[in-house]
Amino acid sequence: MFFGNLENLAQDRKVLAGPLVKALEYLKNTEIGKLPVGRYEIEGTKIFALVQEYQTSPWEKKKAETHQKFIDVQYVYQGVEVAGYSLTDTKNVISENKLAEKDAAFYGSVEGEKDLILSAGRYAIFFPTDIHRPGCNFETEHSVKKVVIKVAVDLL
Helix, strand or coil, rough: EEEEEEEHHHHCCCCCCCHHHHHHHHHHCCCHHHHHHHHEEEECCCCCEEEEEEEECCCCCCCEEECCEEECCCCCCCEEEEEEEECCCCCCCCCEEEHHHCCCCEEECCCCCEEEEECCCEEECCCHHHHHHEEEEEEEEEEEEEEEEEEHHHHH
């Protein structure tokens, strides 16, 4: 997992792989506030953005997940949310395997899960070894506008 602020892109680009930098540059150079909810191709099916608007929910109503084919760059444009975070290991067992259909595996319980607060301008990059539970309330429910950029693992 990599946690950053879009304001620090000049520094972050020094340590991130090219496709991840491309995703962050898209966020930096796009007027996210004007984009309606939907999917936007950046580099065909290898890098694409999903613009989302939603209300956060209590932690227990959100599913923890991982992906194998894509890395998630999750950027909060407006609002604030908590994303639960942990590493995959033998203690965290998949309860619902949808990797073949949706590139998502869901977990019933996650040991050692920590809260990551994503407020406007911040992003988190979740790799296949990172369990994440996005969209959780931060103290109370919030309206969030968020962009999730999917970056194909095979680009790295």
